Amino acid sequence: MGNSLNYFNSRENNKAERVSGNKRKRDECPELNNAGLELLNTPKRKRIKSTSKYIYQTLFLDGENSDVTLHVLGQEWKLHKLYLKQSPYFASMFSGAWKESDMPRIELDIIDENITCEALKIAFGSLYKDDVFIKPVQLTSVIATATLLQLEGLLLQCQVMMKDTLSSATVCDYYYASCSYGLKDVSIQCLDWLTRNILIAANLTFIKDVTADLMKTVIASPHLVVIQVEIDLYTLLKKWIFLIHNKSWTGDNKDLVKATDLFYKEKQSECPGLCYLETDEGRQYVPVFSAVRWHHVVNDLTSLRMIENEKILPHSWLEPMFLYGWRRVLAVEQGHDKGPIEKVDNEVFNTCCARFGRLIHKAGEYCWRWIGYSYGVDLLLSITSGRLVTVKRNTHTQACSQAVSLQDQRYIAYRLTICSFDCDGKELSRKSTDVKHISLGKDEEEIALVLDSDQKFPISVSMNVLLISPGQEPLPGLKYPNR
Known part of the structure; x- marks a missing residue:
């Protein structure tokens, strides 16, 4: 007993001595002590399997424990009402007096041609996880689907992505999609992009997708960046018409000038005696040409000669501009007009x-x-x-x-x-x-x-x-x- 007691006492003494020695070492090395404390209090990030990914894979992709099957565009989706109710579209369907509220299999008729199976997968999948991956080329169809299902969060993500990926390759598609589905901020940004870039874009072939109504809006805008002067809008419209009638044409801007000139020469030979805008084909573009500020074009002789020689717009159509301009010249030369003295609205x-x-x-x-x-x-x-x-x-x-x-x-x-x-x-x-x-x-x-x-x-x-x-x-x- 005494030996055992001595053994325990000896062991405790040795332990106390070791602890005391370690304490002295820590006390003698404050840097080590602080570093250890900092290490203990520094959080470490360790990637573990995401619950969101598990839910997406197991419930959405694999369809486990599905309580409703949606048949859409020839494809079946084994889904869950609990997740679908995040969409006001389905929340109304499942909680109201609709016959579909208790049906295990529901068929949805899709009228909007922009909605695709690919977009449906993205939209349904967004209900099962908190992030989505969308290619710019998919945005229009995803927006159409999100609009139908009233998925405001997904719509917001699409709008942000549209603004981030705006370019000559996407601006027309984004503009038409935003107008169709009520995304006013995006349509304003697309229109702003066009007014700033339509005359300076490195490659103009994208304008073949600009409709007559959109082109008229752009040309009429007071915020249009005109490079250099108003006659350059006439030149732009010539190229635009050529590209509309030759959508498969490819080439750079220099080649476009030559191809456009050849196009109108051929049109002249087809309809001798008529300017292009007087022909059956050209008449549809007259409202767009009317948006050009011709009273600022006729004040340059070189521009007038170009219009006369190219026979796209009849010279006689400009007569009101000459009368207006002459009256303004007389007012200035005879001292009646020194410019806008009063503040102009x-x-x-x-x-x-x-x-x-x-x-x-x-x-x-x-x-x-x-x-x-x-x-x-x-x-x-x-x-x-x-x-x-x-x-x-x-x-x-x-x-x-x-x-x-x-x-x-x-x-x-x-x-x-x-x-x-x-x-x-x-x-x-x-x-x-x-x-x-x-x-x-x-x-x-x-x-x-x-x-x-x-x-x-x-x-x-x-x-x-x-x-x-x-x-x-x-x-x-x-x-x-x-x-």
């Missing part, structure tokens, strides 16, 4: 302004004017010191090929917008002056905008300008038959 400004633009690929010093008669105001736009964007009324300091007004003051209204964008045309930054009303003396210059010190390029420079007072009479339109 934004709606009036947006309707009457001339639209100009330029694409700048890299930082540097720039100074330019746009072509066309400008009622005696030689307006120069400059980027100086790499950042300052200025507007100048030139009278003496730089040579000008047209007559310049020497009135002491001329009044103008303008809006300047500068955007940078990525390779898909998504906007990276935007600066705008809103509508400004200013008076400029001879050779007077003012700073319009200051670019950021880290400004990204390329940038589009879009300027809307009103050089003359808006008249009381309505703006002239094309004088085509039955008008």
